[in-house]
Amino acid sequence: MGEFTINKEKVLQALSTVEEPDLKKDLVTLGMIQDIEIGVNQVRFTVVLTTPACPLKELIRRSCETAIHEHLSPDVEVIIKLTANVTTARQTGPLIPGVKNVIAISSGKGGVGKSTVTANLAMALHRSGAKVGIIDADIFGPSIPVMFGVEHMQPTITPKDGKNFINPIRQFGIKMMSIGFLTPPDSAVVWRGPMASQALKQFFADTDWGDLDYLLIDLPPGTSDIHLTLVQTVPVTGAVVVTTPQKVALADAVKGLSMFRQPQINVPILGIIENMAWFTPEELPDSQYFIFGKGGGQSLADKFDVPLIGQIPLVQSIREAGDEGRPAVMDTNPIVNDAFRDAAESLAQQVAIRNASKNKTQTVEIQV
Numbered sequence: 025m026g027e028f029t030i031n032k033e034k035v036l037q038a039l040s041t042v043e044e045p046d047l048k049k050d051l052v053t054l055g056m057i058q059d060i061e062i063g064v065n066q067v068r069f070t071v072v073l074t075t076p077a078c079p080l081k082e083l084i085r086r087s088c089e090t091a092i093h094e095h096l097s098p099d100v101e102v103i104i105k106l107t108a109n110v111t112t113a114r115q116t117g118p119l120i121p122g123v124k125n126v127i128a129i130s131s132g133k134g135g136v137g138k139s140t141v142t143a144n145l146a147m148a149l150h151r152s153g154a155k156v157g158i159i160d161a162d163i164f165g166p167s168i169p170v171m172f173g174v175e176h177m178q179p180t181i182t183p184k185d186g187k188n189f190i191n192p193i194r195q196f197g198i199k200m201m202s203i204g205f206l207t208p209p210d211s212a213v214v215w216r217g218p219m220a221s222q223a224l225k226q227f228f229a230d231t232d233w234g235d236l237d238y239l240l241i242d243l244p245p246g247t248s249d250i251h252l253t254l255v256q257t258v259p260v261t262g263a264v265v266v267t268t269p270q271k272v273a274l275a276d277a278v279k280g281l282s283m284f285r286q287p288q289i290n291v292p293i294l295g296i297i298e299n300m301a302w303f304t305p306e307e308l309p310d311s312q313y314f315i316f317g318k319g320g321g322q323s324l325a326d327k328f329d330v331p332l333i334g335q336i337p338l339v340q341s342i343r344e345a346g347d348e349g350r351p352a353v354m355d356t357n358p359i360v361n362d363a364f365r366d367a368a369e370s371l372a373q374q375v376a377i378r379n380a381s382k383n384k385t386q387t388v389e390i391q392v
């Protein structure tokens with residue numbers, strides 16, 4: 025009958041025609057195809073994505089299906105399981121061995137919504153299936169504990185291998201440590217640079233993070249010793265800069281972006297998030313009012329040749345939810361959820377692209 029038999033090799037050959045759109049290599053070369061099984065008129069395999077928040081997963085699934093149908097047989101049933109193994113470019117060091125990616129979230133100016141964006145990105149990444157942690161290193165206003173409703177909690181200590189480890193606070197599936205946990209909520213402790221730097225080092229060295237795909241660091245606004253401590257303490261996968269579209273905010277964001285490119289910091293910029301990009305009233309969900317100006321985030325991204333990875337509208341419920349102790353994506357407003365999900369997916373995508381590049385992330389050595 026001259027019947028065409030399907031075997032694993034032929035499946036791999038067919039799938040080697042499918043390119044991962046971001047990484048520009050085929051799925052087989054990238055080692056993303058696993059567990060091929062051939063049944064009666066049926067092919068099953070697993071595609072291991074670089075992040076569960078992959079925005080291209082449906083496209084990749086369809087391309088695999090088409091490749092099998094075109095190269096092997098149009099009638100065969102294709103059953104694809106999508107899983108993810110988040111990539112890392114970090115050279116595993118002793119400090120935080122289970123943490124794959126450290127992502128700095130910064131802003132040029134205070135009050136642009138950096139902590140709000142951090143909290144909601146963390147939740148959106150967690151919802152995609154990723155393991156997520158937050159370090160709140162904002163010495164001027166540690167607001168992560170309030171946004172997660174845990175401001176009165178105190179981390180506990182557990183001895184492990186002859187050393188005392190801090191257990192991060194866990195809320196809504198996110199592990200977190202904050203400068204705010206180290207002081208009573210209503211006290212006005214002024215954190216001086218060296219003290220804050222010491223605390224940040226402890227958050228890395230003495231905290232039992234377990235396995236994390238993404239550890240987001242909510243940095244103080246502007247440039248500070250904390251930024252320097254961060255890059256000297258751990259290899260940072262990349263930085264996200266949050267800005268509003270206002271001219272004053274953009275001017276400060278330029279300084280923030282330039283800082284990451286200085287040789288003594290040298291952290292890749294994963295992208296820009298434009299917060300309060302437009303105002304959308306709850307009762308008019310289709311309306312957009314550009315009260316802080318339009319297109320500022322995009323022009324900044326163009327200027328620095330980095331992607332604009334998210335645009336978050338100004339929505340009253342984002343502020344309300346934050347004040348009530350939960351990130352707004354936990355509510356059901358689709359405008360808010362879509363904006364943060366898209367931003368989280370783009371961020372995860374940029375991390376995967378960064379990790380596929382050859383340069384390994386290293387801590388910055390300071391010449392003395």
Ligand SMILES: Nc1ncnc2c1ncn2[C@@H]1O[C@H](COP(=O)(O)OP(=O)(O)OP(=O)(O)O)[C@@H](O)[C@H]1O
Pocket residue numbers: 131133134135136137138139140141162164165167244245299300336337338339340341342343344346347
């Ligand atoms: N997209 C948004 N829509 C509505 N309110 C927002 C939005 N983003 C932030 N806010 C509100 O703006 C205020 C400032 O936000 P946030 O504390 O996140 O800013 P920040 O940049 O982290 O500030 P800091 O200077 O303390 O680092 C908060 O009340 C927050 O709820």
